Amino acid sequence: xxxxxxxxxxxxxxxxxxxxxxxxxxxxxxxxxxxxxxxxxxxxxxxxxxxxxxxxxxxxxxxxxxxxxxxxxxxxxxxxxxxxxxxxxxxxxxxxxxxxxxxxxxxxxxxxxxxxxxxxxxxxxxxxxxxxxxxxxxxxxxxxxxxxxxxxxxxxxxxxxxxxxxxxxxxxxxxxxxxxxxxxxxxxxxxxxxxxxxxxxxxxxxxxxxxxxxxxxxxxxxxxxxxxxxxxxxxxxxxxxxxxxxxxxxxxxxxxxxxxxxxxxxxxxxxxxxxxxxxxxxxxxxxxxxxxxxxxxxxxxxxxxxxxxxxxxxxxxxxxxxxxxxxxxxxxxxxxxxxxxxxxxxxxxxxxxxxxxxxxxxxxxxxxxxxxxxxxxxxxxxxxxxxxxxxxxxxxxxxxxxxxxxxxxxxxxxxxxxxxxxxxxxxxxxxxxxxxxxxxxxxxxxxxxxxxxxx
Numbered sequence: 001x002x003x004x005x006x007x008x009x010x011x012x013x014x015x016x017x018x019x020x021x022x023x024x025x026x027x028x029x030x031x032x033x034x035x036x037x038x039x040x041x042x043x044x045x046x047x048x049x050x051x052x053x054x055x056x057x058x059x060x061x062x063x064x065x066x067x068x069x070x071x072x073x074x075x076x077x078x079x080x081x082x083x084x085x086x087x088x089x090x091x092x093x094x095x096x097x098x099x100x101x102x103x104x105x106x107x108x109x110x111x112x113x114x115x116x117x118x119x120x121x122x123x124x125x126x127x128x129x130x131x132x133x134x135x136x137x138x139x140x141x142x143x144x145x146x147x148x149x150x151x152x153x154x155x156x157x158x159x160x161x162x163x164x165x166x167x168x169x170x171x172x173x174x175x176x177x178x179x180x181x182x183x184x185x186x187x188x189x190x191x192x193x194x195x196x197x198x199x200x201x202x203x204x205x206x207x208x209x210x211x212x213x214x215x216x217x218x219x220x221x222x223x224x225x226x227x228x229x230x231x232x233x234x235x236x237x238x239x240x241x242x243x244x245x246x247x248x249x250x251x252x253x254x255x256x257x258x259x260x261x262x263x264x265x266x267x268x269x270x271x272x273x274x275x276x277x278x279x280x281x282x283x284x285x286x287x288x289x290x291x292x293x294x295x296x297x298x299x300x301x302x303x304x305x306x307x308x309x310x311x312x313x314x315x316x317x318x319x320x321x322x323x324x325x326x327x328x329x330x331x332x333x334x335x336x337x338x339x340x341x342x343x344x345x346x347x348x349x350x351x352x353x354x355x356x357x358x359x360x361x362x363x364x365x366x367x368x369x370x371x372x373x374x375x376x377x378x379x380x381x382x383x384x385x386x387x388x389x390x391x392x393x394x395x396x397x398x399x400x401x402x403x404x405x406x407x408x409x410x411x412x413x414x415x416x417x418x419x420x421x422x423x424x425x426x427x428x429x430x431x432x433x434x435x436x437x438x439x440x441x442x443x444x445x446x447x448x449x450x451x452x453x454x455x
Contacts, residue, residue: 024380025380025382028377028378028379028380028382028383029380029383031378031379032324032325032328032378032379032380032383035307035311035325036325036328036329038307038311039303039304039307039325039329040303040329042302042303042306042307043299043300043303046190046299046302046303047299049190049191050190050195050196050299053195054195054196054197054198054298054299055150055195055196055197055198056197056198057089057090057197058089058090058091058092058197059084059089059090059091059092059197059199059200059201059229060091060092060093060094060196060197060199060200060201060298061080061091061092061093061094061200061201061202061203062093062094062096062178062181062182062200062201062202062203063093063094063095063096063202063203063204063205063207064096064098064174064177064178064181064204065095065096065097065098065101065103065205066097066098066099066101066174066455067101067455068205069101069103069106069205070103070105070106071205071206071259071260071261072205072206072260072261073095073103073106073205074106074109074255074256074258074260075255075260075262076203076205076206076207076208077093077095077110077160078113079208080093080203080207080209080225081093081116081158083209083223083224083225083226084158084225085157086223086226087223087225087226087229087230089229090157090158091157091158091159091197092148092158092159092161092197093158093159093160093161094160094161094163094181094185095107095160095161095162095163096163096165096177096178096180096181097162097163097164097165097177098165098171098172098173098174098176098177098455099165099167099168099171099172099173099176099177100165100166100167100171101165102164105258107160107162109258110160113158115156115157115158116156116157116158116159116160117152117156117158117159117160118160118162119137119159119160119161119162120137120162120164121135121136121137121146121161121162121163121164121185122135122136122137122138122139122141122163122164122166123135123136123141123163123164123165123166123180123184124136124141124166125166125168126165126166126168126169126170126171126176126180127170128170129170129176129313129314129449129451129453130179130309130310130311130312130313130447131170131310132179132180132182132183132184132187132309132310133165133166133180133184134184135163135180135184135185135188145184145188146185147185147188147189147192147193147194148161148185148186148189148194148196149189149192149193149194150194150195161185163177163180163181163185165177165180170313172452172453172454172455173313173316173452173453173454173455174316174318174453174455175308175309175312175313175314175315175316175318175453176309176313176453178305178309178318179306179309179310179313182302182305182306182309183306183309183310186302186306187302187306190302196298196299196302197298198297198298199229199232199295199296199297199298200295200296200297200298200301200302201225201293201294201295202291202292202293202294202301202305202319203291203292203293203341204291204292204341204343206250206261206263206292206342206343206344207292207293207341207342207343208224208263208341208342209223209224209225209228209243209293209339209340209341210222210224210246210339210340210342211223211224211227211338211339211340212244212246212337212338212339212340213338218246218265218340220263220265224243224339224340224341227336227338227339228241228243228295228336228339229295231336232295232296237332238332238333238334239296239297239300239326239331239332239333240289240294240295240296240297240300240301240326240331240332240333241289241294241295241296241333241334241335241336242281242288242289242290242293242294242295242323242333242334242335242336243290243293243294243295243335243336243339243340243341244277244280244281244290244335244336244337244339244340244341245276245277245280245290245292245293245340245341245343246277246340246341246342246343247269247270247273247274247276247277247343247344247345248263248264248265248267248269248342248343248344248345249263249264249267249268249269249344249345249346249347250262250263250264250344251263251264251267261344263342263344267347268348269345270345270346270347270348270361270362271424271425271427271428271431272361272362272365272428272431272432272435273345273361273364273365274421274424274428275424275425275428278404278407278408279404280335281335281336281337282337284386285385285386285387285388285389286388286389287323287335287386287387287388288317288319288320288323288387288388289319289322289323289326289333289335290319290341290343291317291318291319291322292319292341292342292343293339293340293341294319294322296331296333300326300331301322304322304325304326304329305318305322307325308321308322308325311447312378312446312447312451313446313447313451313453314374314444314445314446314447314448314450314451314452314453315371315374315444315446315453316367316370316371316444316453317368317371317372317375320371320372320375320387320388321375323387323388324375324379324383324384324387324388327387328383345361345364346360346361346364347360347361348361362431362435365432365435366435366438366439368390369390369435369436369438369439370439370442370443370444371444372388372389372390372439373390373439373440373442373443373444374443374444374445374446375388375446376390376443377443378446390436390439408421408422408425
């Protein structure tokens with residue numbers, strides 16, 4: 001879709017009502033309508049192939065991993081397996097190692113568990129950024145592409161499929177390895193007769209699913225996964241459930257003589273990340289189902305992410321993209337604010353390796369706002385604003401603003417910390433305005449040969 005600088009002005013300012021702006025708006029509506037139709041078509045195909053029958057004994061978990069994931073996977077994967085075992089279910093977990101990334105020491109640890117079977121898979125050449133690579137069970141990528149089956153000899157409670165994505169021109173980026181997993185491995189397995197688990201969970205390498213009490217206290221040893229799975233089981237009308245993302249600064253720790261990074265629940269967050277934690281899942285425009293913690297009906301999530309990966313290989317916020325398409329496709333969902341998915345953020349003092357160095361916490365938000373700007377250009381701000389936005393809520397009614405201030409007061413036990421948090425709030429607003437100005441000039445390119453999706 002070709003957009004001129006003039007038409008961009010019409011879209012963002014919303015002040016000009018002439019024909020160019022209207023034409024752009026109609027094109028954005030048509031694009032959204034076509035993507036939704038594609039999602040619904042994939043879902044109908046999956047339901048027809050499976051005869052609308054799914055495996056209710058297993059859970060399907062999918063995570064994309066790149067350099068740095070070795071610092072989290074040694075404890076997050078066992079933690080998720082433990083939580084699933086507590087609800088007396090089994091699991092198929094797919095780990096996509098992006099663009100040649102390897103962590104053999106981590107994967108080898110999983111093979112030591114008697115209840116875990118590790119299956120190594122390998123992608124062939126990726127011939128385009130939006131074309132899923134074929135996946136094989138041998139390093140030479142010979143023979144027929146691999147398909148998951150429901151037959152397991154001997155029966156294994158937990159299967160971990162490690163997809164080694166070949167390094168290549170079109171491979172770099174989370175959405176690219178997800179494209180191979182969803183568009184190749186899962187779709188082809190279903191086509192070959194596989195009956196997938198009824199529930200799918202997307203998560204990040206550092207994700208832990210924990211219970212948070214009244215927005216103030218997280219139980220490090222709690223089982224948030226159990227709560228959300230039970231919610232999905234007990235309310236069949238729900239299609240997708242997200243959890244609150246919880247930004248946390250991480251610190252070094254030792255796990256069985258292996259150095260890892262774990263959440264520090266007591267360290268202060270950067271101002272914007274702190275504010276986003278308050279509003280996520282509670283107010284309009286902050287309703288993204290997080291990629292680090294989205295649960296839902298498998299046929300729906302596969303359909304959504306397959307369409308996103310094949311159509312928009314430059315997407316870096318596939319979770320926001322998924323949330324938008326799910327809303328317009330009519331899928332019912334919500335965010336459980338009593339369960340959090342941990343999400344790493346830099347310390348306030350951390351700097352990037354750029355020349356000159358930049359504040360890492362600001363660049364983390366800048367990457368996200370670039371992605372949202374790309375979605376605004378694609379579907380139009382008028383279509384996505386109530387679901388996801390890259391601005392801070394100046395527009396909230398007074399009652400909602402009071403609710404935020406009340407939350408700040410209730411979760412801080414002395415005047416000093418309250419004043420400190422109010423200063424953070426002011427910093428967040430003004431810094432966010434600066435970031436948004438930059439991102440408007442540099443929106444993500446979502447489709448075509450120029451699309452990039454680097455981690």
